[in-house]
Structure formats: structure tokens, C-alpha cells
Amino acid sequence: xxxxxxxxxxxxxxxxxxxxxxxxxxxxxxxxxxxxxxxxxxxxxxxxxxxxxxxxxxxxxxxxxxxxxxxxxxxxxxxxxxxxxxxxxxxxxxxxxxxxxxxxxxxxxxxxxxxxxxxxxxxxxxxxxxxxxxxxxxxxxxxxxxxxxxxxxxxxxxxxxxxxxxxxxxxxxxxxxxxxxxxxxxxxxxxxxxxxxxxxxxxxxxxxxxxxxxxxxxxxxxxxxxxxxxxxxxxxxxxxxxxxxxxxxxxxxxxxxxxxxxxxxxxxxxxxxxxxxxxxxxxxxxxxxxxxxxxxxxxxxxxxxxxxxxxxxxxxxxxxxxxxxxxxxxxxxxxxxxxxxxxxxxxxxxxxxxxxxxxxxxxxxxxxxxxxxxxxxxxxxxxxxxxxxxxxxxxxxxxxxxxxxxxxxxxxxxxxxx
Amino acid sequence: xxxxxxxxxxxxxxxxxxxxxxxxxxxxxxxxxxxxxxxxxxxxxxxxxxxxxxxxxxxxxxxxxxxxxxxxxxxxxxxxxxxxxxxxxxxxxxxxxxxxxxxxxxxxxxxxxxxxxxxxxxxxxxxxxxxxxxxxxxxxxxxxxxxxxxxxxxxxxxxxxxxxxxxxxxxxxxxxxxxxxxxxxxxxxxxxxxxxxxxxxxxxxxxxxxxxxxxxxxxxxxxxxxxxxxxxxxxxxxxxxxxxxxxxxxxxxxxxxxxxxxxxxxxxxxxxxxxxxxxxxxxxxxxxxxxxxxxxxxxxxxxxxxxxxx
Numbered sequence: 001x002x003x004x005x006x007x008x009x010x011x012x013x014x015x016x017x018x019x020x021x022x023x024x025x026x027x028x029x030x031x032x033x034x035x036x037x038x039x040x041x042x043x044x045x046x047x048x049x050x051x052x053x054x055x056x057x058x059x060x061x062x063x064x065x066x067x068x069x070x071x072x073x074x075x076x077x078x079x080x081x082x083x084x085x086x087x088x089x090x091x092x093x094x095x096x097x098x099x100x101x102x103x104x105x106x107x108x109x110x111x112x113x114x115x116x117x118x119x120x121x122x123x124x125x126x127x128x129x130x131x132x133x134x135x136x137x138x139x140x141x142x143x144x145x146x147x148x149x150x151x152x153x154x155x156x157x158x159x160x161x162x163x164x165x166x167x168x169x170x171x172x173x174x175x176x177x178x179x180x181x182x183x184x185x186x187x188x189x190x191x192x193x194x195x196x197x198x199x200x201x202x203x204x205x206x207x208x209x210x211x212x213x214x215x216x217x218x219x220x221x222x223x224x225x226x227x228x229x230x231x232x233x234x235x236x237x238x239x240x241x242x243x244x245x246x247x248x249x250x251x252x253x254x255x256x257x258x259x260x261x262x263x264x265x266x267x268x269x270x271x272x273x274x275x276x277x278x279x280x281x282x283x284x285x286x287x288x289x290x291x292x293x294x295x296x297x298x299x300x301x302x303x304x305x306x307x308x309x310x311x312x313x314x315x316x317x318x319x320x321x322x323x324x325x326x327x328x329x330x331x332x333x334x335x336x337x338x339x340x341x342x343x344x345x346x347x348x349x350x351x352x353x354x355x356x357x358x359x360x361x362x363x364x365x366x367x368x369x370x371x372x373x374x375x376x377x378x379x380x381x382x383x384x385x386x387x388x389x390x391x392x393x394x395x396x397x398x399x400x401x402x403x404x405x406x407x408x409x410x411x412x413x414x415x416x417x418x
Numbered sequence: 419x420x421x422x423x424x425x426x427x428x429x430x431x432x433x434x435x436x437x438x439x440x441x442x443x444x445x446x447x448x449x450x451x452x453x454x455x456x457x458x459x460x461x462x463x464x465x466x467x468x469x470x471x472x473x474x475x476x477x478x479x480x481x482x483x484x485x486x487x488x489x490x491x492x493x494x495x496x497x498x499x500x501x502x503x504x505x506x507x508x509x510x511x512x513x514x515x516x517x518x519x520x521x522x523x524x525x526x527x528x529x530x531x532x533x534x535x536x537x538x539x540x541x542x543x544x545x546x547x548x549x550x551x552x553x554x555x556x557x558x559x560x561x562x563x564x565x566x567x568x569x570x571x572x573x574x575x576x577x578x579x580x581x582x583x584x585x586x587x588x589x590x591x592x593x594x595x596x597x598x599x600x601x602x603x604x605x606x607x608x609x610x611x612x613x614x615x616x617x618x619x620x621x622x623x624x625x626x627x628x629x630x631x632x633x634x635x636x637x638x639x640x641x642x643x644x645x646x647x648x649x650x651x652x653x654x655x656x657x658x659x660x661x662x663x664x665x666x667x668x669x670x671x672x673x674x675x676x677x678x679x680x681x682x683x684x685x686x687x688x689x690x691x692x693x694x695x696x697x698x699x700x701x702x703x704x705x706x707x708x709x710x711x712x713x714x715x716x717x718x719x720x721x722x723x724x725x726x727x728x
Contacts, residue, residue, distance in 0.1 A: 085482045261568060395677040398588075
């Protein structure tokens with residue numbers, strides 16, 4: 001019995017110590033080796049250019065900094081949004097993590113970030129202003145890792161088959177999409193599912209609001225965009241619906257399924273992020289891209305979006321974390337990630353030899369497009385509510401026949417709902 | 419005289435052994451705590467603690483995962499003034515009872531088949547258990563792929579038959595039916611295992627007697643099998659209802675509560691409030707309501723259980 005009791009005590013002690021060690025934050029000795037926890041949505045073990053570039057960049061950083069090891073965890077954006085606020089509240093936030101631009105203020109409000117160290121202000125060659133990446137106290141919490149904006153993708157073969165030219169206005173998009181739909185294709189690919197954080201419709205909305213010069217939030221963070229300008233977006237979707245040019249399963253379509261549809265040649269057109277240019281080119285040579293169609297303002301300028309890097313709240317390794325971020329956004333790593341089709345964010349990167357090679361033509365074109373056809377936006381701390389609201393409004397637009405203005409108002413109400 | 423006193427004799431002679439017995443009993447009684455304390459600790463830690471914490475957060479303002487000042491019953495007032503709440507409760511009931519109505523007979527039928535099977539029993543049992551071997555996320559993903567209107571096998575089949583592509587997740591009613599069926603498919607082996615265990619305790623003699631009296635399969639099922647399974651059925655109903663009322667993963671993977679909230683059960687609402695709107699206080703209030711719904715459903719089920727078995 002005594003043995004059993006000691007056994008029980010031992011098991012309990014081991015379990016408790018294991019549990020406590022699992023819950024305790026990683027610590028490091030000053031000057032000693034450091035292991036940085038890093039969350040990224042890209043899986044470096046995958047066989048695609050972006051993953052390979054990430055893997056090489058991490059390996060090169062470790063080789064250049066033998067005292068710093070990177071412990072990379074692959075976490076999808078959806079999981080990150082759930083887990084980061086929880087881990088930060090428990091003092092377990094990763095040292096470094098990637099975050100989608102529109103979500104930076106929301107995650108900052110959730111206390112997920114540590115302010116960047118003073119050394120961050122020494123980097124001054126960002127291609128876009130970084131003051132949009134500030135936390136509630138106004139301190140900068142993230143730096144841009146990659147830029148992208150929206151573009152119009154179209155299937156050249158389908159357009160040729162229906163005798164249409166590439167549309168340059170949203171009115172023309174509706175006409176061409178209607179013809180494509182009549183020929184048995186999905187005329188215009190978008191999706192109202194919120195299973196992927198409403199990625200496709202919210203990205204499109206974000207760009208469109210810049211096109212029509214419509215602010216999304218008031219200064220106190222309330223969504224306030226239900227104006228005539230924004231209704232143009234709702235009206236465009238309503239016209240596509242009435243023209244039967246949206247996919248039959250638009251309600252449950254996601255960014256991924258629309259991209260699959262484009263790649264497989266069943267979707268004639270779509271507005272998606274520029275990060276798809278390289279992958280579409282390799283998947284289906286019929287897919288071409290061009291600037292966004294003109295809105296009523298005549299503007300084709302979308303929003304500069306992309307991914308950022310920041311330091312997790314409570315990180316004990318801010319110095320090493322910044323060193324890693326500086327490397328990953330720096331010229332050497334930037335040139336490497338550009339080989340995967342991602343657009344680097346610092347001017348110095350474009351002085352690397354790679355950008356003078358023929359292989360860099362596509363990424364140079366994308367970078368030039370992002371520069372000329374997009375502007376950064378300041379976000380409020382309720383992007384997820386807005387994105388979900390847009391999806392649900394889109395579902396109602398399809399299933400309940402909402403008008404364009406009802407769509408916009410419904411999305412705005414959802415964004416402001418607690 | 420004293421030696422003739424049986425009581426005293428018994429007392430005197432029994433004193434040492436009774437003392438030992440009393441000591442052993444006391445030691446045994448003390449040993450009970452070795453078992454009771456860990457169970458109580460775990461119960462307090464994994465049930466009572468979170469329940470109190472949930473109620474506590476429901477009574478306070480929250481910002482993400484930070485608990486702010488006391489707000490009284492504001493979260494509950496907001497919950498019950500939400501015009502969408504009745505629809506969510508209705509969806510929860512339709513989903514839970516719908517899945518139960520499918521999984522219960524499916525589980526019972528499978529158990530009866532397995533119980534009467536003499537050849538390939540292991541293979542058939544493995545086949546019947548297959549859905550339950552998948553995690554809920556895997557099951558949801560498999561069905562999502564299978565029913566995908568663009569490249570899913572279901573679409574290929576329906577199109578080959580001259581119907582259009584499967585598009586179950588694009589309409590509120592078909593989406594609810596789909597997630598209900600998927601959940602029933604995933605969970606029926608749980609019922610099957612419980613029924614199979616109970617079926618193996620039914621005395622074979624009863625069936626033989628009934629056979630001698632000229633009873634057929636229907637009589638055997640109604641007069642022997644069902645009465646013996648009554649308490650098991652209630653247990654299965656309780657287990658499955660709790661599972662369905664608390665189901666999140668399959669719905670999350672497939673519809674996330676859409677389209678237009680048609681598959682948002684109370685559990686899914688808790689998830690969405692918590693992780694989409696980061697409304698910890700509101701999610702806690704909904705979770706308390708969910709707990710109450712669970713208790714009511716369980717109590718209703720228990721009422722059908724035989725008193726003598728309680």
C-alpha cells in the first residue's frame with residue numbers, strides 16, 4: 001500500500017510538474033542561446049515556392065545567428081485569431097507571429113502584441129507608411145512582411161469563347177459575367193462563406209471601399225460606411241445575382257473554392273489578391289490578371305493589404321525577436337521570398353541582384369502594380385465582425401434577395417453588433 | 419456466572435478480534451478518502467470551477483479575455499432580448515432531436531445485426547464503428563469534400579443521374595439537414611456499442627420460451643428485447659442528447675452556423691460569440707443557457723427511466 005501511495009504521489013508530482021512546465025513561459029538567460037517561438041500560416045515542409053522560401057529564410061537566419069533557434073509552428077489564420085488572445089492572456093503568446101494587415105489593430109486591442117523595440121524605428125525604407133500598425137496606445141506593434149492588393153483575374157479562353165473583351169468597369173464585368181454564365185460558366189467568382197473568416201468578400205470589399213473613397217469606420221471605431229458610395233458595392237453584387245452570374249453555391253464558396261474554380265477553368269472572372277498571380281500562372285495559363293475595373297469614381301486604386309510580423313505580448317526575447325523580424329523583412333530574406341511570388345516591403349530589398357533578373361519580372365510587375373494601384377488603410381479593432389457581417393449579408397443577398405443598400409446596411413449593423 | 423453470560427462471554431472473547439475489525443474498518447473508511455478526494459478534486463476542477471467561472475464572467479463586462487467590472491445580469495438581458503435567440507434554440511432542438519431520431523434506431527439496428535451475426539462479426543463490427551473512429555473534424559472535412567458541388571463525388575453521382583450538382587450548404591434547410599445527418603452518421607456507433615452490451619445480457623431462454631409459445635421475431639423484439647433495453651435506451655438518449663446539444667466541431671468545419679444562421683445551434687453560438695466576436699461575457703451567458711437546456715433535456719429523459727433502477 002505504501003508503495004502504491006508513493007506511486008500515486010510520484011505520478012501526481014510528475015503530472016503537475018509536467019503540466020506546470022507546459023504552461024510556463026519560455027525563458028532565456030541573457031546572452032545565452034535563445035529559442036524563439038514563431039507562428040506562421042505557411043508550412044515550410046510543403047512543396048511550393050512560398051514555403052520553400054520561408055524554410056530557406058529561417059535556415060539562413062539560424063545559420064547567421066547560431067545563438068537563436070526558431071521553433072516554427074504552423075497555425076492557420078483562423079486558429080491564430082482564436083489562440084493568440086488566449087495565449088496572450090495566459091502569458092503564452094509566441095515570440096513572433098504573422099498577422100493579416102486588417103487584423104493588426106484588433107489583435108493589438110486583444111493585448112496580443114508587445115510594442116516593437118526602439119531599434120525598429122531605425123528601419124525607414126518601408127514602401128508604405130507603418131503608422132497604421134499601432135496598438136491602442138499609439139505605439140507601433142508590427143511591420144509589413146509582404147504587400148498585396150486586389151486584381152481582376154479573368155480566364156482569357158472563356159472570354160474569347162463568349163466573344164467578350166476584358167472589362168474595365170464594374171458595369172462591363174456584370175455584362176461579361178452574364179454572358180459567361182449563359183455559356184455555362186460561373187460568370188464572377190466570389191463567396192459568402194464565413195468558414196474561412198470571410199476572406200474573399202472582405203478583401204474585395206476592402207479594395208472597393210478605397211476605389212470609391214469610402215471610409216469604413218468613424219474615428220471612435222464605429223463602422224459607418226452605409227452610404228451611397230458603398231452601396232455601389234452592394235449594387236454590383238445584386239446585379240451579378242440578378243444576371244445569374246454568381247456561382248450556384250456562392251453562399252458556401254470560400255476564397256479557396258473560388259481559386260480552385262479559377263484554376264480549373266469553371267470561373268470566368270474574380271477579384272482576388274495579387275498573391276495568386278504566380279500560382280494561377282502555373283496552374284492555368286489561361287488565367288490573366290489586370291487592374292481592378294473602374295468604379296463610378298473612375299478609380300482603380302485598391303487597398304494595400306498583406307501580412308505583418310510582430311512580437312508577442314510578454315515575450316522575454318524581444319531583442320532576438322526583433323532581430324528575426326528585421327532579417328525576415330530585410331533585403332536578403334525579401335529577395336528569397338520574392339522568388340515565391342511575394343512582394344517585399346522594403347526599398348532596400350529591390351536593390352538585390354535577383355530583381356534585375358528575368359525571373360523577377362512577375363514579382364517586379366506585381367510590386368509596381370501594388371505601388372501604383374493601392375493605398376494603405378487604417379483599420380479599427382472589429383475587422384472579424386465586419387468580415388462576418390459581409391458574409392452573412394451576402395448570404396441574405398442571395399437567399400433573401402436583399403438589395404444593394406440593404407446588403408451594405410446589414411453588414412454595417414453586423415460590424416457594430418457586440 | 420459470568421462465564422454463563424453469553425453476551426459477556428462473547429464480548430470478552432470477541433474483544434481482541436472486534437478491536438482489530440474496528441481498526442480495519444476505520445482504516446478502510448479512511449482509505450475511502452483516498453478515492454473520494456481525487457475524484458472530488460477533479461470534479462471541482464473540471465466541472466464546478468469552470469461552471470462558477472462561466473457564471474462569474476457572465477456577470478461581468480469583458481474585453482477579449484480580460485474580465486472587467488461587475489455588470490449584473492446585463493449579459494442575460496442582452497441574450498434574452500436578442501431576436502435571434504428563439505431561432506437558435508429551435509435550431510438546437512431540431513438538430514439534436516433530428517440526429518437522435520436517426521442515430522438511436524440506427525445504433526439499435528446495428529447492434530441487433532451484430533448480436534445475431536455469427537460470421538464476419540469482427541469485420542462487420544469494424545465497419546459499423548468506422549465513422550466513430552474519425553475525429554469530428556475529419557468526419558466534417560470528409561463530408562465537405564464528398565458534397566462539394568465542384569469536385570465532390572456526390573455531385574458527380576447526382577450529375578450522372580441527370581440532377582444538378584449537390585449544393586446542400588447553400589440553402590438554410592438543406593444545410594441543417596446535412597449537418598444533422600452527418601452528426602447522426604458520426605455518432606450512431608456510440609449508441610450501437612451501448613446497445614450491443616445490453617443485448618448480450620438478455621437471457622437467451624426468454625427468446626427460446628417465446629419461440630416455444632409460437633412468438634415470432636416481432637414479438638421477441640417487442641416483448642423481450644425492448645423491455646430489457648429500456649434503461650439502456652434512456653441512457654443512450656441522455657448520452658447522445660448531451661453530445662448533440664454540445665456539438666460544435668462538425669458544424670464549425672462544414673457551415674460555421676450558416677447560411678444565415680440556419681445551423682447555428684446554441685453551442686455554435688457560444689463558439690461564434692467567443693471566437694468571432696470575442697464577447698466572453700455574452701458567450702458565458704449563452705453557455706449557462708445551454709447548460710440549463712442540457713439539464714432540462716436530461717431530466718425529461720430520466721423521467722422515462724424505471725424507478726427501480728435509479
